[in-house]
Amino acid sequence: MKLVPLLATSIAFGVCHAFTIRKYNQLLVDIKSQKFELLDQMHHFTSGFKSVFSQFTMDGILSIRQSIGGAGYSAWSGLPYAIDDFSPQVTYEGDNTVMAQ
Numbered sequence: 001m002k003l004v005p006l007l008a009t010s011i012a013f014g015v016c017h018a019f020t021i022r023k024y025n026q027l028l029v030d031i032k033s034q035k036f037e038l039l040d041q042m043h044h045f046t047s048g049f050k051s052v053f054s055q056f057t058m059d060g061i062l063s064i065r066q067s068i069g070g071a072g073y074s075a076w077s078g079l080p081y082a083i084d085d086f087s088p089q090v091t092y093e094g095d096n097t098v099m100a101q
Contacts, residue, residue: 002067006060013053020045051100054089061086 023045027038065072065079072079090096 002063006063009056009060013056016049016053020049048100050093051096054086054092055096058083058086058090 020042023038023042027042030036030038061079061082065077065083068077068079071077075081
């Protein structure tokens with residue numbers, strides 16, 4: 001019940017990643033032709049995706065930790081390190097609440 005939605009979300013993130021890479025490559029081509037229309041769109045996409053992806057990922061890591069009970073707190077699970085390493089991602093470059101807007 002908890003892990004399958006996280007897997008589905010990660011697949012959706014992959015689709016968004018592919019979309020962003022295609023737009024970025026198009027932006028690089030456009031910039032060589034002095035066209036900058038996609039620049040604003042790319043800023044909005046990447047800011048929004050950063051906000052959503054980082055928050056969903058942090059929530060997912062916490063959900064996984066909770067689903068394995070007390071072992072989730074053990075260093076053997078690796079989750080305390082993942083939480084420590086990933087938790088700043090949510091607030092880099094600003095609060096996710098602001099970036100999502």
